[in-house]
Amino acid sequence: MKQASTPFQFVTASYLIRIGRERAVTLAELARGLHSCSDASIFHHTFQSLERQHYISFSNDFAQWALTGCNEAPLAERLAAIDIRDCTTIEGLRDSLTSSVDGYVKLNPSSSSRLSFEPFYFCEAFEFAVPRDERATTLAELEEGIRTSNLQTLHYHFINSRLRLHLQTNDFSHWIETAMELPELARRVDRIDIYMNTLDDLREELVRTIHPWVNQ
Amino acid sequence: MTVETKETNEVKEMREAKPVAAAMAHIDDYAAVVGQSEIGALRTFAKQLQGHRVKMVNSTAVGGGVAEILNRLIPLLDELGVPTRWEVITGGEQFFAVTKGFHNALHGAPYEGHDDWFEIFRNTNEENRHRMQFDEDVVVIHDPQPVALVNARDGSKSRWIWRCHIDLSHPSQEVWDFLRPYVERYDASVFSAPAFTQGLAIPQYLVSPTIDPLADKNRDLDPEFVRDVVERFGIDPSRPILTQISRFDRLKDPVGVIQAYRMVYRHNDCQLVLAGGGASDDPEGEAVLNEVKEAAAGNPDIHILNLPPWSHLEINALQRASTIVIQKSLREGFGLTVSEALWKKKPVVASAVGGIPSQVLHKLTGMLVHSVDGAAYQIRFLLSNPDFARRLGENGHEQVKENFLITHNLMRYMMLFLSLQKSN
Numbered sequence: 242m243k244q245a246s247t248p249f250q251f252v253t254a255s256y257l258i259r260i261g262r263e264r265a266v267t268l269a270e271l272a273r274g275l276h277s278c279s280d281a282s283i284f285h286h287t288f289q290s291l292e293r294q295h296y297i298s299f300s301n302d303f304a305q306w307a308l309t310g311c312n313e314a315p316l317a318e319r320l321a322a323i324d325i326r327d328c329t330t331i332e333g334l335r336d337s338l339t340s341s342v343d344g345y346v347k348l349n350p351s352s353s354s355r356l357s358f359e360p361f362y363f364c365e366a367f368e369f370a371v372p373r374d375e376r377a378t379t380l381a382e383l384e385e386g387i388r389t390s391n392l393q394t395l396h397y398h399f400i401n402s403r404l405r406l407h408l409q410t411n412d413f414s415h416w417i418e419t420a421m422e423l424p425e426l427a428r429r430v431d432r433i434d435i436y437m438n439t440l441d442d443l444r445e446e447l448v449r450t451i452h453p454w455v456n457q
Numbered sequence: 458m459t460v461e462t463k464e465t466n467e468v469k470e471m472r473e474a475k476p477v478a479a480a481m482a483h484i485d486d487y488a489a490v491v492g493q494s495e496i497g498a499l500r501t502f503a504k505q506l507q508g509h510r511v512k513m514v515n516s517t518a519v520g521g522g523v524a525e526i527l528n529r530l531i532p533l534l535d536e537l538g539v540p541t542r543w544e545v546i547t548g549g550e551q552f553f554a555v556t557k558g559f560h561n562a563l564h565g566a567p568y569e570g571h572d573d574w575f576e577i578f579r580n581t582n583e584e585n586r587h588r589m590q591f592d593e594d595v596v597v598i599h600d601p602q603p604v605a606l607v608n609a610r611d612g613s614k615s616r617w618i619w620r621c622h623i624d625l626s627h628p629s630q631e632v633w634d635f636l637r638p639y640v641e642r643y644d645a646s647v648f649s650a651p652a653f654t655q656g657l658a659i660p661q662y663l664v665s666p667t668i669d670p671l672a673d674k675n676r677d678l679d680p681e682f683v684r685d686v687v688e689r690f691g692i693d694p695s696r697p698i699l700t701q702i703s704r705f706d707r708l709k710d711p712v713g714v715i716q717a718y719r720m721v722y723r724h725n726d727c728q729l730v731l732a733g734g735g736a737s738d739d740p741e742g743e744a745v746l747n748e749v750k751e752a753a754a755g756n757p758d759i760h761i762l763n764l765p766p767w768s769h770l771e772i773n774a775l776q777r778a779s780t781i782v783i784q785k786s787l788r789e790g791f792g793l794t795v796s797e798a799l800w801k802k803k804p805v806v807a808s809a810v811g812g813i814p815s816q817v818l819h820k821l822t823g824m825l826v827h828s829v830d831g832a833a834y835q836i837r838f839l840l841s842n843p844d845f846a847r848r849l850g851e852n853g854h855e856q857v858k859e860n861f862l863i864t865h866n867l868m869r870y871m872m873l874f875l876s877l878q879k880s881n
Contacts, residue, residue: 253502
């Protein structure tokens, strides 16, 4: 069985959510908030919201509020179309969000100061990650580690990894490509669409993708 | 006017019976519900807290959602290796009348306190402060009743957390001005929803209340047992059953539920069950129960069940037997009965107040309403569209599994303790 040049270090991750003092009741206030809120807040409402409430229409909180709080469907669609997989820094993501809202408000001044049905509350997510005893040096061990990771850990390795690596990839694909030298498998793993899957689905899809390569 | 009492012999017998301690589930038992990986993660973080001791204080050991959560949370924290001690403050009738007045006023009702209420509140908290010791690493004080215990932190290195289970978005200014200086002496506060906060100067964290899927109130039941319970209460299991489970409290609007039911009853054959009990810190329960009985008078299809606090299996059975579960609160902290119903895959019609909108996503995991008319309309809609109602229930179950099970609560508390440890 093929051995990795360096082991994959699994962690156990979870998040604590802090409620900010800032809130928005108009799109203009949302625009201001997006410029001034903390990185942890941008992270919470975009990266972290991907793991919650997969019944709702959009997976980032700003888009969801533009729709349900402000009834501004075009803006909601524009915000939802920002794919966090393209973002390797919070600053880059913040720029995309602010330019969308600023641009929309400029084109639709009457929407800017209209009161929303409900306020938007800026929150922040703080990540806790503890290295696990388990490390993977083969694909079989990686597969087993994925099977035994809790959902927030999968989120940590598959979604939030972009902010740590500053690369448009995830921890699993990065390791598969660099330590296992299997670029095709790395690409297939990275193609899994987290937007259309729950984290439980993601686990199944990861295992389904990796498993056929285990004995190759 | 004579108030019709529908207390059956069954309910009377239950009220006189002694509670039987249920077998407590262990942490590994939850793997069957949330997966072994989530239990492994809990153990990993618990190891980071080894050597830390925690105390939790609230105002009642039985009745109400807070006591229910603590009854399960504390043994599980202990089992994970985070020794946690639970203490309940003591107080006389006067004190609990004051705190009930505060509770209603913090929820936005007019404050009608007497001149000596603040003094009574301060004195009872002081008496409890002298009675208790606070040498743990973390002290978690639940809700406003014991909030002034924070006076005990002088000279102590403990980290103090105020866990607020109620909606503070529209408080009576007079009561909040009195309580706020106590709250801002804590290291951190915890709320059930962002909308409940008051822009405190101390950090405000979000921790949703949760249900225990293995507790008697939520665990799977044999359908025969469910049928037997329903029949014992004189309810016909072959006809649609609408149920609201809540203590008899005006903020739960039981009379509004009866009004909605009467509107539905004009078009649909169905029965209404209003089941609940009283918390030991709620002196208004009996008066409200009498109002409810009066409103229900004359309709044999309305079943009012004043159950003792240990009726978890019966409540579980009533929820499982229900066609629709209602939670028509006027104000709500979080409304855990909603998650209980969703866990049982029941379609829910609930008011868009407090923490309910985070559990009921309108038309996805239930129906949100804003009035008696709205409740009646959505109940009729669901009775006429059972396939849609079933889908709501199934989605609701997933929603609770992802967000509102006790394992999430354990994790959030441990994250909070770790965060305070780091900031120390």
